[in-house]
Amino acid sequence: MADEQKMDREGLERVARVFQAFSDATRLAILQELKSGPCGVGTLVERVGGSQGNISKQLQVLAETGFIRREKKGNQVFYSIDDPRVFEMCNVVCSKLTSEAQEKAGFVFEI
Template sequence: MSSPLSIACFLMKTRSLSPEVLELVARRFAVLAEPMRLRLLQSLIDGEKNVHTLVGLTGGTQANVSRHLQTLTDAHLLRRRKEGLQVFYAIADPSIFKLCELVCGSLEKEHAARAGVFRGE
């Protein structure tokens, strides 16, 4: 309750966050609220990749993948590196994986009594 998170968290837990901050937080969640973008983030876990590779890994069209990469980059979740003809994208904010872990854990608990969708059953 002291380091980088402190101030915003303190506000979150005690007084009201300003509408502006709520907008920012909501926007961050919205960026993560698309399966294709999650898939792209997941594809980048083991290092930067160019667009062509990501198109192959995700099975999306080039245009669509490119748009989602832009959305993620605009949100500062990815960084872009141009090298000749190719553009390489990489995770810029690893904290997103903690987010996904939390969500997965929560969902897992939630669905624990039901079908084992998380185990591919």
């Protein structure tokens, strides 16, 4: 099915770089906002919090993954989700965390 060949170090580093982009709460908060639709930088600064400069930087990190799109419109720059599979990944992690929490709380009977 999937490619069973092993990836070389450079390939692994590129993949790692993408996960890295999603490994920060501020950037995930931005993603969460973009889920509702495209958004300008100023609006994201308001909604996510933090300095304008920092939000702008984090947006660039996200855009470099290829999952987020950058689009200039006149004076403003709008960011949006370019590939919704980014949320599939988040959902996998979330559901894992949820089931872990349930196990910890003893809500699950494993056979």
